[in-house]
Amino acid sequence: MIFRQLFDPQSSTYSYLLGDRATGMAVLIDPVFEQVRRDAALIAELGLRLAWTLETHVHADHVTGASLMKQRLGSRIALSGRSGAVGADRMLGADDVITFGERRLLVRPTPGHTAGCLTYVLDDHHAAFTGDCLLIRGTGRTDFQQGDAAAMFRSVHEQIFSLPESCLLYPAHDYRGLTVTSVGEEKRFNPRLGGEVGLGDFVGHMENLRLAHPKKIDIAVPANLQCGRPETVQEPGADPDWAPLTYSFAGIWEINPHGLEEHAAAVQILDVRQPDEYAGPLGHISGAILIPLGELAARAAELRRDRPIVAVCRAGSRSAQALTILQQAGFADLANLAGGMLRWRAEGCPVDGGGV
Ligand SMILES: N[C@@H](CCC(=O)N[C@@H](CS)C(=O)NCC(=O)O)C(=O)O
């Protein structure tokens, strides 16, 4: 199986991408609104098709990316029938099964943090995604959104600690950068409800957490009750539309050779190779401005600010660094020629100079 743990640093949220190798079908658990572009890039690069976005619960600290993913990738949205949310494609309850290709996630309700919290258990019981019920050596809070400490204690003991000791547990958050735990570990070492800790001890602990409310709660909860419909929140920056660009998981806007050929007249093509390469066997794109990468920071003022820039080099690596330098110099509309002159030539695009 393909498995990726993805992090949103602003809210310390983990999203989980699970893909079935045999069919390429995937699910994404707890997508974050501001990370949809990044996550969609990864899904494309791994050659996956996103079947479902799954919520572990209605989040109070960030907006879900479920609706934006549905808009971009046609994925369907599922969450608990007890969540109170509208706009989902499927409302889940006990023992429901989410199928993606030849793999399955099994639904176990684990209320306590909210009434509609779910844990998703992988078909082979190798891993479970516990949302904000069981965290690593901790638990989610129980002081708002129908929180109920006694319910959480039962959820953990009956629905999570009943899994095999070796089952890996992946939470929706960790505020210390910890990434994964296991049933056996949490049974022994969870300070809130592991070992001999009883229900009364746990409730006493939870009643005295004294946490400040999440900063975004007033935006996040109403938006999440509509599955993060873009109209309910301010959109993250729109995608650039000056040429057909693709965003990569590496964080770079890219253009392919034929896209650049079509838009060449409207952009500045910046070649950051050495002069001997520019004049060498690969040739160069007609009209390309030559500024070697090492000189770019000092010579950026030679470029116009009112036209997008496409950076070019031999294979696409130095030109990617050129974008960082130009960004630091305040340029906005930037893209990298994917694969550089090697791919430009391989795809039969025309060059000035160069050998055959
Ligand atoms: N400082 C964070 C608070 C986040 C928070 O309250 N997280 C919830 C999950 S939605 C929780 O259960 N936290 C447990 C804890 O902080 O111990 C924010 O403002 O977003």
Ligand SMILES: [Fe+2]
């Ligand atoms: Fe939460």
